[in-house]
Amino acid sequence: MSSQALKLVFPGGEHPQVLLSPGRNAIGSNAGNSVVIDRPGIRPEHCELQVNLHGVMLRVPDGVVVEVNGRPVAGLIALRPGDVVGFDEVQARLVSLEVAGTAAPAVTGAAPANDDGPAATAIRPAVPRYVLRGVSGSNFGRSFPLVGDTVVGRAAECTLRFDDDGLSRLHVRLEPLLDGIRVQDLGSTNGTFINGRRVRMALARHGDEIGFDRLRFRVLAPGRSETVDEVPATTGAGRVRWMLAAAALAAMAAVAVVAVA
Structure with a gap:
């Protein structure tokens, strides 16, 4: 247990x-x-x-x-x-x-700072729910697993630290959920973006692109295809193109009827 x-x-x-x-x-x-x-x-x-x-x-x-x-x-x-x-x-x-299981007995004496010694509680490795794949700059192609709540920024205490002048010390918090990653900007100067849109609090899903100023990452869920599904032609811009084409065909049909008459 x-x-x-x-x-x-x-x-x-x-x-x-x-x-x-x-x-x-x-x-x-x-x-x-x-x-x-x-x-x-x-x-x-x-x-x-x-x-x-x-x-x-x-x-x-x-x-x-x-x-x-x-x-x-x-x-x-x-x-x-x-x-x-x-x-x-x-x-x-x-x-x-x-x-x-049960907690290990308390260890007497001070352990070195930030060093999990042999007597420290055993930690089972956790499988990341999501991975950030770098798509720009020096991070291109690198993967950063998100096991739990993650604070991204320049400060040494950040869970995920990048030495980039465009990042704030504490730039953004990423919280992995069942249906995506909750993205919370921590008052950064240069902003947090999802698919090019600046956000303060939003949900990023598999295939989305997250940006911290100039740094760009693709959200990937292990076990799912890295290929982002194309938007169906019946939604968004595809729907507009379909409606314009249908209107053009209707106009041509009307002209043809007039010509026959």
């Missing part, structure tokens, strides 16, 4: 990764907190993460500096795997993993 577990990963190495416990996980410089971050700008009780069966809630006290995906937040905020939480200048990413 498997259940979902969540952990915080600190890309900057300020703290070893932390497996979140059900209930209250206090974060701050106080030694009694679940996550102790003894850094300038971190308050003794900076904030807390509340973990339950429905997910994770971030509680931020008034006047405390906390950001989620680059945006200041306050009060009670729902988090999802892939979110990047900033505690003043310390960044941490919320990561989801599958725990197989």
Whole structure:
């Protein structure tokens, strides 16, 4: 039997990764907190993460500096795997993993930052629901699997990072669903596009082209043909062409009738 577990990963190495416990996980410089971050700008009780069966809630006290995906937040905020939480200048990413069977015994001592050692919980490899295939620039022909919620951008803490000047630090969030990929622009400067149309929140499906500024990718669902189906002639522009042709034939027929008469 498997259940979902969540952990915080600190890309900057300020703290070893932390497996979140059900209930209250206090974060701050106080030694009694679940996550102790003894850094300038971190308050003794900076904030807390509340973990339950429905997910994770971030509680931020008034006047405390906390950001989620680059945006200041306050009060009670729902988090999802892939979110990047900033505690003043310390960044941490919320990561989801599958725990197989019973949890492994707790390991004493601090593990190296961001290093899943031999005693870490075993993670079963997940089959990606969708793959992004590069169709432009240096990414042409490269494939990027989307296993879970993915944040794309230039920042080091992004799930999928590209060193491109046209990308914002946190550019877009991609959430794989059964019927496609939910695309949420995170307030980027140069925009997110689906099939050439700029979007803020939209659903991309197999065969669609997603663009992050100048970067272009084709959405592919493993197991399906990479050839995009042609639009039937009875829809869109094809329907207009068919109607024009039919009108022309009708006009020719009318002329022929008049001529015979």
